Amino acid sequence: MNLFEQVHERKKTRSVKWGRMESVYGIEDASDILPMWVADMDFPAPPPVTAALRERLEHPIFGYSYICEECKTAASDWFNKRHGLTLETDWMLFHQGVIPAMASIIDVFTEIGDSVLVTPPVYPPFFSIPKNLGREVLYSELIEQGGDYSIDWADFEAKLQQSRLFILCNPHNPGGKLWTAEELQHIIELCARHEVLILSDEIHSDLIHTGETHLPLLSLAGNERNRVFTCIAPTKTFNLAGIQAAMIVTPDPDKRRRLEQHMQAHGTGSLNAFAPVAWKAAYEHGEPWLNELLEVLTHHIEYAVSRLEREVPGLKIRKPQSTYLLWIDYRSLGLTEDEAMKRLLEQGKVALEPGSKYGEAGHGFLRMNIACPTKTLEEGVNRIVRAFT
CATH class of the missing domain: 3.90.1150.10 (Aspartate Aminotransferase, domain 1)
Known part of the structure; x- marks a missing residue:
């Protein structure tokens, strides 16, 4: 069957x-x-993922594990082939999932009382995580017309002026929208103008339908690339949510250092024994x-x-x-x-x-x-x- x-x-x-x-x-x-x-x-x-996991199960010891260089290269090759995005393996940090990765970024790069901007309707953790971390959430509602969504640029910029971080859903969940190059570039320009960091959740980036193209925000960021954190995972693409593996991509070495310190302080820097196995098999053979x-x-x-x-x-x-x-x-x-x-x-x-x-x-x-x-x-x-x- x-x-x-x-x-x-x-x-x-x-x-x-x-x-x-x-x-x-x-x-x-x-x-x-x-x-x-x-x-x-x-x-x-x-099947290549389940085969790799089955092979791993043949070894009866499930100790501490790490993401190997081959895992990083597999992800880098995947995003280069599927999306034309060059990801240096040095830019990658690994986490248990996109949601905890988002929480780490918010925790490190904003303070209690700072404002985080979101554009609803949008994935609920975009506003629940900042709230639970003591941040104020500002809402710039998307304009809906015939089921399509666009940004209310005047309202968006006004609220950016009060914000420290903007969380972008790229592609958009729940609307299934792919942001255009013009929209993404304008987001980058406005965030740069008002010195706002950008967290781009791109977990749905591989689920793109015929004739459409996903544009990673990082591919358009140019000189502003150090302003961007990208959260990526194979879990949505390959139905591996229970494996719990994701990565944060940031080209800025200082930001990576600060995130690594946060992960060490909170014990979130390691993945379970099955995550690297599934990760590598999915990106190499999926x-x-x-x-x-x-x-x-x-x-x-x-x-x-x-x-x-x-x-x-x-x-x-x-x-x-x-x-x-x-x-x-x-x-x-x-x-x-x-x-x-x-x-x-x-x-x-x-x-x-x-x-x-x-x-x-x-x-x-x-x-x-x-x-x-x-x-x-x-x-x-x-x-x-x-x-x-």
């Missing part, structure tokens, strides 16, 4: 996606609810799997958008340029978010994410994960249609 069509039972595997819906959605029993919410895939990891995945996602997006817009009049979905997430606009249905979620969970028996999770600008939207076998996707669409008709 095709690797992407086989349905794998994930219940009783300690899967957050499949096993934590009761607590996430505040319901007593989620046993009959189909999860299409959190962003991990219901596809197996690339490309054929990824290319096939992108074909599957293209089909899934076309299928889900076509059926949902046709069978639920009023739903509007702009096809994402990246990610495996749909950002569904249900504002024309005249439902509150509570009403929409109640219908989905009780009538449709399907779990999507409420847009308000991504900030006030997300009200009226739902986020749907379509990275699953066709059989699962068809069932999910059936359930959403049932909920709204």
Whole structure:
């Protein structure tokens, strides 16, 4: 059977996606609810990765591990080939994930009471992490038009003047937008003008659909490259979130030194024994799997958008340029978010994410994960249609 069509039972595997819906959605029993919410895939990891992990398991000692030079070179070669980005291996620091990496950057390069700027609707840790670290969060809401998003430049610059750090989602989650060269260059120019650092989360950078191009912020930064921190990981690309491995890329040796000191102080500088194995195998041998995945996602997006817009009049979905997430606009249905979620969970028996999770600008939207076998996707669409008709 095709690797992407086989349905794998994930219940009783300690899967957050499949096993934590009761607590996430505040319901007593989620046993009959189909999860299409959190962003991990219901596809197996690339066979070369599982083979490498299986080989590692043959050695029965799981002691302290490190990222080898071959791991760094594999990542550097990958980003050069896929995105035309030159990454010096000296620029790389490794962390347990993009979220803890973001927390380290915020902790080191801002102070309690400093302001961090975000552009909602956006991935919730962009505002929750700074808040939990005692920073003030400033919101410059994106302008939405027909499901597409753009920056409100006047508001953005006004708030930059009060900020120490800007967090960019590149590509954008939840909207699936790819920022243009002009937009990214203007972000760099404004941040330089107001002496603001930039943290660019590029975890979705490999999930780019046919005809589209991801532009790493660092590739456009030029003389301002020392202002940029880029957070990258193979975990979203290859469905390895539970392996927990990511890297921070910063060309500035002083900033790397300060981050290394912070990691040493907090004991966050090492990875688990399986992370380097999966990392190297994914970047060296995962490309054929990824290319096939992108074909599957293209089909899934076309299928889900076509059926949902046709069978639920009023739903509007702009096809994402990246990610495996749909950002569904249900504002024309005249439902509150509570009403929409109640219908989905009780009538449709399907779990999507409420847009308000991504900030006030997300009200009226739902986020749907379509990275699953066709059989699962068809069932999910059936359930959403049932909920709204």
